[in-house]
Amino acid sequence: MTLSDGGCLQLWVSATGSKLWNLAYSFDGKQTRVALGAWPSVSLRNARQLREEAKALLAKGVDPREQRKQDKVREAVKRNNTFDAVADELVEKKRREGKAEKTLKKVKWALGFARQSIRPRPIGSITAPEVLAALRTVEARGCHETAVRLRALVGQVFRYGIATGRCENDPTFALRGALTTPVTKLRPAIIEPLAFGGLLRSIDGYAGDPTTRIALQLLALTFVRPGELRNAEWSEFDLNAAVWAIPAGRMKMRRPHRVPLAPQAVSLLQELHAFSGHCRLLFPGLRSVERPISENN
Template sequence: MPLADTRVKKAKPAEKDYKLSDEKGLYLLVKANGRKYWRLKYRLGGKEKLLAIGVYPDVSLKAARDARDKAREMVAQGLDPNQAKKERKAATSAGNLFEAIAREWYANQFPTWADATAKKRLALLENDLFPWLGARSVSDITSLDLLTCLRRIEARGANDTAHNARQVFNQIFRYARITQRTTNEPERDLQGALAPKGVKHRPAITDPEKFARLLLAIDNYRGSLVVRSLLALCPLLFQRPGEMIAMEWEQLDLEAGEWRYTPPKTIHKVKCPDGIPHIVPLSTQAVAILTDLYPLSGHGRFVFPSQRREGGHASAGTINKALQNMGYDTAVEHCAHGFRSSARTMLDEVLGLRVELIEHQLAHAVRDALGRAYNRTSHLPQRREMMQQWADYLDVLKLQAQSPKVVTGTFRKAK
């Protein structure tokens, strides 16, 4: 005889567990502690099995019968309801694992990052976090678990990476809470847990006389034409090393004297407008270097092609390696990125040029008095004049280094 709602509701605990049968294998198990559980008996492959459906009153009599009927349909098709239940539970649990949520967060953030940032974030996740936390549910991860990961990163001397990891933890757990996968907040206790972040200064020569000697060393560099040309253009153009090595011929207009390329998606943590190129005016000296190089690499895509990877451009370490070959310590004296600091300092302090023009040419985000970002095409005539003046100044520096009696009144600091 089928159960009635009133009988289920009024069932009282006894000294021992007992059952109240419904029909088609469904019954209510009344425990001695008063708890009531729905169970279903079924046979599959000649064996009797038991399926736990739920707890009354969370699962009503009607809901228990619906679950029973679905389970019986599966049995009729030769499927095991218990196995299906395990698979559903595993799928739900997988969605709550740290790695699954972290990869969702990464995919959502990816469009807002520069390529280099995206690569660093993925490397941090896969090398420093997933091996220890990836298979853990976000609800089970403690503050101590997170701190242990951070300490492991600190132990290898990567203090800045540890700080980046803490920020990543903050964002991933915030995303997990927003998507209602957890209410856990272990990252909140990490504030102040790490040693202060170190300040890194990229070494750069900013003294004109020492810089002149560097320019002469570049002129006398005994290497391939590709590397010599790359080195010679670094002080003239002072763009980021990663953008220099990836320069493409189709980005260049030698007749107009311009190099147009699209900078990273973010510059100094300020999101840049998509599709607006950065314009680098080319001095006559820069055009001469590129014109001389064109017969060698102009048939390909990249201005500075790789000597090892067919179809690729020069590697990230090309400039620093060449500087080291010339006897410069790139960790202490001058590095590839240092050409930017050299130009920034001397354009301002020696030539006295307008700071906003210099910042524009460095592809930094420059804002007006109202806080609005200038367009990258702003002040192009003035920047074109500045770049030629800079190139001429570098020629004079080299002449002075070779012949100290050379007088250069042209390049007095602007008033």
């Protein structure tokens, strides 16, 4: 059933009782219509106002139906045009590129500081002072290095937004020199033979947790990164062949790596097996055997 309100505004009533406002009109010599919304969500007053707006478009030679389609597209783009949306896409891009979950977790954690301060609106309208205000909240905690790294990460979000056509400039470029430069405490490597020997003797004489001592000794014998050793699993080791096969997922370069084990390293692993051989990890944490020891050990 169709009820007419005049001016080509109609209320269509379906067999189920639902009611929909429609505007019948002629455009480019063809008879057509455009839906204006369902009653009662769209009241009679609102429907009449929408009719007048549609007539104003027709007077300008614009098809109201096509205009509504374009408006919906713009709204959809706007919803996916915020800093949060672009940041989420960047994280997914990094995941497709094979970045480790630990790395992605750090990226999301850092971006969380920016999300708290930058309001959810089109990324192209965000200014340098707004980004600086977000960075200042991190800097105010004394985390100067984190603030500098966050600026670089936020810049990646804006550059991805530029590449995908959702903004035209990167406001972080204007913030160079605006943040406090972190003071780096240099820790030179021990390269003198006598000093290095003293370090190894100190490790051998360590009176704390024996697993910590073994971890330090294995670092010196295998030349791997601390994170690679902390997350090592017993299934990766072939003590008979004296080889440690580190999977690609735990390597910085995302390639599998084989580490030859010296006889001293094999002996240390056999000693360690008495402590953690029943676990998946070589160095399980104190709170949970499914998590490795802290990097601060």
